[in-house]
Amino acid sequence: MQPCRLAAYDLACRRGDRLLFRGVGFELTGGEALHLSGPNGIGKSSLMRILAGLLRAYNGHVEHEGAMALSDERPALDPHRPLGEALAFWRQVDRAGEARADFGLEDLLDVPVRYLSTGQRKRAALARLAASGARIWLLDEPLNGLDTHWGASAQAAIEAHRALGGIAVIASHQPLQLQKLRTLSLLEHLP
Amino acid sequence: MRALWTIFRRDLTLLLMGAPGRGGALLPLLFFLAVAMLYPFAVGPDAKLLARTGAGVIWVAALLAAILPLDRLVEPDLEAGFFDQWALRGIAEEGVLALRILAHWLSFGVPLMLAAPLAAGLLNLDGAQLWTVELGLLLGTPGLAAIGVTIAALTAGLRAGAALGGLLAIPLTVPLLIFGAGSLQPGGEGGLLLLAASSLAALAIAPFAAAGAIRAGRE
Numbered sequence: 068m069q070p071c072r073l074a075a076y077d078l079a080c081r082r083g084d085r086l087l088f089r090g091v092g093f094e095l096t097g098g099e100a101l102h103l104s105g106p107n108g109i110g111k112s113s114l115m116r117i118l119a120g121l122l123r124a125y126n127g128h129v130e131h132e133g134a135m136a137l138s139d140e141r142p143a144l145d146p147h148r149p150l151g152e153a154l155a156f157w158r159q160v161d162r163a164g165e166a167r168a169d170f171g172l173e174d175l176l177d178v179p180v181r182y183l184s185t186g187q188r189k190r191a192a193l194a195r196l197a198a199s200g201a202r203i204w205l206l207d208e209p210l211n212g213l214d215t216h217w218g219a220s221a222q223a224a225i226e227a228h229r230a231l232g233g234i235a236v237i238a239s240h241q242p243l244q245l246q247k248l249r250t251l252s253l254l255e256h257l258p
Numbered sequence: 259m260r261a262l263w264t265i266f267r268r269d270l271t272l273l274l275m276g277a278p279g280r281g282g283a284l285l286p287l288l289f290f291l292a293v294a295m296l297y298p299f300a301v302g303p304d305a306k307l308l309a310r311t312g313a314g315v316i317w318v319a320a321l322l323a324a325i326l327p328l329d330r331l332v333e334p335d336l337e338a339g340f341f342d343q344w345a346l347r348g349i350a351e352e353g354v355l356a357l358r359i360l361a362h363w364l365s366f367g368v369p370l371m372l373a374a375p376l377a378a379g380l381l382n383l384d385g386a387q388l389w390t391v392e393l394g395l396l397l398g399t400p401g402l403a404a405i406g407v408t409i410a411a412l413t414a415g416l417r418a419g420a421a422l423g424g425l426l427a428i429p430l431t432v433p434l435l436i437f438g439a440g441s442l443q444p445g446g447e448g449g450l451l452l453l454a455a456s457s458l459a460a461l462a463i464a465p466f467a468a469a470g471a472i473r474a475g476r477e
Contacts, residue, residue, distance in 0.1 A: 121342055121476055137346050141339030145268075147277040159264040160347065 071133030071202035072096050073118070073234050079126035079258075080113045086258040087113060089126065093251060097202075097232035100225065102243055105253035111238035112139065114253070115207045118236060133202030133234070138209060142192035144180045150191055151176030154198070163200040170194045170220065185212035193221055197228070204228060204235045210243075219244075261349055266357040273327070273365035283365040286323035290370055293319035294377035305382050312381030313391055313442040317435055319377070320370050320395060324402040325427045329420035331362060331410035332472070341472055351469035359400075359407045359464060367399030387442060394438045394453060401457030404464035405430050411468035415475055434460075 072095065079089035087110030095101055103111050116122035118129055119137045144153035150172060170190040175183065183191065189212045196204060204225070210218045222244055225235050229245075237243060276282020297315045298308055335341060344354055371392055378388040409426050413419035433456045441449030 116476075119342075119346055121345060123477065135346055137342065139339065139342075141337070141342070143339040143343045145272075145277070146338070156264065156268055157343075160261045160344075160349075162260065 069133065069202075070097055071232070071234055072131065073133075073135075073203050073236065074130045075118065075127065076130075077127035078114065078117060078124050078129070080110050080117060080122070081125040082110075082113060086125070088253050088256040089258050091251070091253070091256050092127070093249070095234045095236070095249075097234060098229050100229055100235040100237065100245055100248050102245075102248050102250045103236065103238040103253065104240065104250060106240070109253045109257075111253060112207050115139065115205050115236070115238050119205055131203060134200070135203040135205060136196045136199040136201035137205040137207070138192045138196045139207040140211075142180070142188050142195070144188070144191060144195070146181035147179055149177050150180055150183065153180050154191065154195055157195050158198055161199045163198050170197075170224075171217070186214060186217060189213055190217060190221075193224065197224055202233050204233060206235060206237045206239075208239055209237060210239055210241050261347070262353055262357060265344070265349070265354060266361060269358050269361035270364060273331075273361050283369050286326045286366045287369045287373055289326055290319045290323040291373055291377060291380075293322065294380045298380060298382075308382040309384065309387070312378070312383050313387055314439040315381060316374065316377050316383075316391055317394070317398075317439040320399065320438075321402065321428075321431050321435055323370060324366060324399070324406050324431070325424045327362070327366065328406055328410050328413075328423040328427065331358065331407055332468075333410065333414040333419060336414045336472070336475070342476075351472050352465045355407055355411065355468040355472075356465040359403050359461070362407055363400050363403035367395065367403055370399060371395045390442050390450075393450060394441050397450060397454040397457055398434045398438045401434050401453075401460040402431060404457075404460040405434075408460075408464045408468045408471070411471040411475075414472075 074094040076092050078091040080087045091114065093101060103114060105111055113122060115137065117124045119135055120129070144150070170193055172191060172194055175187060180188065180191070193209060209221055213221055226245060229235060274283045294316065301307060341351065345351065374391055374395060375388060378391065383391065405427060409423045409430070413423040413426065416422060434453060437449045437453035437456060440446045441453060
């Protein structure tokens with residue numbers, strides 16, 4: 068496995084006229100995980116998108132080695148297609164093998180994505196992320212809509228990913244049961 | 259490259275076959291034929307009048323048929339997060355959108371060309387006129403597809419984006435309409451060259467303009 072790294076330097080984010088946070092910096096190497104915490108609207112999702120390179124930071128920059136995968140509130144799965152086909156599309160784009168992590172989707176592969184429940188859709192999005200083969204996982208509220216059982220499975224999948232030398236950044240307002248988790252509270256970075 | 263091929267196959271399937279809420283290629287085609295069918299009812303069965311004005315009607319119908327699928331060209335994929343996921347994988351928006359123009363053209367331009375003989379029959383066009391119409395559609399519909407995808411990218415995510423898209427498309431496609439319909443006038447053969455030129459210009463600019471619109475929409 069090639070080494071991977073994700074580092075942020077002095078990031079600030081402005082949405083409209085409002086500065087959401089500033090002075091956010093961290094460095095993660097293989098096997099590490101970071102929990103972004105803070106109340107709604109403080110900029111967790113914006114920070115995720117800045118890390119993913121989808122949003123320009125108002126200040127600072129991000130460096131990364133290794134491919135990144137993002138899971139946010141939009142699963143990027145065709146609503147009308149059966150789940151199996153919708154996931155197969157991304158497998159072909161990513162040229163990745165079968166997902167290592169199992170999210171209990173075998174029985175749902177024939178079901179069109181639009182008929183899936185919120186939790187099932189979340190599991191499908193996590194399965195897509197896990198199958199992508201990316202070394203850096205950016206997870207925006209990965210436990211939203213998951214029950215206790217699948218919440219624990221999702222965290223087990225994150226642990227397995229870290230054990231193989233991957234990085235995980237998790238934005239969540241829920242407590243996480245992960246080993247040696249680093250925490251970054253955006254409340255400490257208010258302007 | 260293989261990722262782009264996979265994306266193109268998905269685009270083409272979605273645009274040809276449609277999906278719930280996405281219509282497919284049949285709708286613009288039926289719309290096009292419906293206009294060609296209604297026109298003689300509206301102006302009366304004067305064969306000479308139909309033959310003189312019919313080709314222009316075909317062009318107006320083609321233009322309106324191109325506007326019809328605008329709201330499903332980009333919006334659903336943007337909404338579902340596909341463009342973000344592609345960007346994350348380093349797949350350039352320009353490439354995705356250039357392929358989408360091709361898929362859109364294959365799903366509306368080619369069916370229109372196939373339906374044009376039928377429309378020509380309804381409008382009493384002769385063989386030579388039909389030939390010019392087909393040639394004009396071949397040269398002009400790629401430009402319509404390029405303008406359509408650009409406008410779809412520009413208005414995706416806006417409220418009332420579909421209505422706004424239609425309004426924006428009309429002035430931008432006027433040159434194609436003028437040269438396309440003009441090529442059918444006596445001595446208007448030069449119109450085809452101007453049509454091809456406008457089409458090429460639209461095709462050259464569109465992927466970059468549309469990609470810029472998608473990126474700007476993220477801010």
